[in-house]
Amino acid sequence: MPDPVTTCQSCGMPLAAPGDRGTENDGTPSPYYCRYCYRDGAFAEPGITIERMAERGGEMMSTMFQIPPERARAFTLQQLRSLLRWSGRLVPSCGSCGMPLQETGDAGTEADGSPSTRYCVHCYRDGAFTQPDLTRETMIEQYAPLLANELGMPLEQARVMVTAFTATLPRWG
Ligand SMILES: [Zn+2]
Numbered sequence: 001m002p003d004p005v006t007t008c009q010s011c012g013m014p015l016a017a018p019g020d021r022g023t024e025n026d027g028t029p030s031p032y033y034c035r036y037c038y039r040d041g042a043f044a045e046p047g048i049t050i051e052r053m054a055e056r057g058g059e060m061m062s063t064m065f066q067i068p069p070e071r072a073r074a075f076t077l078q079q080l081r082s083l084l085r086w087s088g089r090l091v092p093s094c095g096s097c098g099m100p101l102q103e104t105g106d107a108g109t110e111a112d113g114s115p116s117t118r119y120c121v122h123c124y125r126d127g128a129f130t131q132p133d134l135t136r137e138t139m140i141e142q143y144a145p146l147l148a149n150e151l152g153m154p155l156e157q158a159r160v161m162v163t164a165f166t167a168t169l170p171r172w173g
């Protein structure tokens with residue numbers, strides 16, 4: 001059994017509580033998918049497309065965080081593309097900043113020089129964090145204005161979104 005992931009690999013919803021997970025055939029929690037996407041070992045909507053999923057997720061994000069609908073949809077689509085259901089492979093994401101480790105060059109390095117499967121190249125090199133004193137609060141303060149700008153949303157909403165997101169990352173959770 002692989003390490004359980006912390007984001008639904010179909011819709012991108014955070015899998016924070018054990019009850020958020022879907023179920024396999026034998027009733028055990030799914031390592032990959034949420035309870036809305038996956039039940040009893042099968043997808044709840046086997047025919048759904050990534051575009052439809054992005055539309056739906058975008059609408060939700062748009063309402064929750066006051067993001068213009070078109071930007072919310074485009075952002076969601078970009079997030080979905082790295083997920084197992086849509087990319088066909090499990091792309092690990094950085095446990096510090098959440099960036100998907102898509103290409104070899106995206107991964108940080110362990111102390112022995114091997115590529116890290118846990119952290120990205122910006123956060124982690126030679127087995128140590130590049131910013132060891134970085135706190136979750138500082139990270140939120142740095143990242144929220146960038147996100148607000150990228151998505152055209154109020155800064156206060158960006159803070160809420162980043163705060164919720166960092167809670168799913170192993171370094172901060
Ligand atoms: Zn899901």
Ligand SMILES: [Zn+2]
Nearest residue numbers: 094097120123
């Ligand atoms: Zn990172």
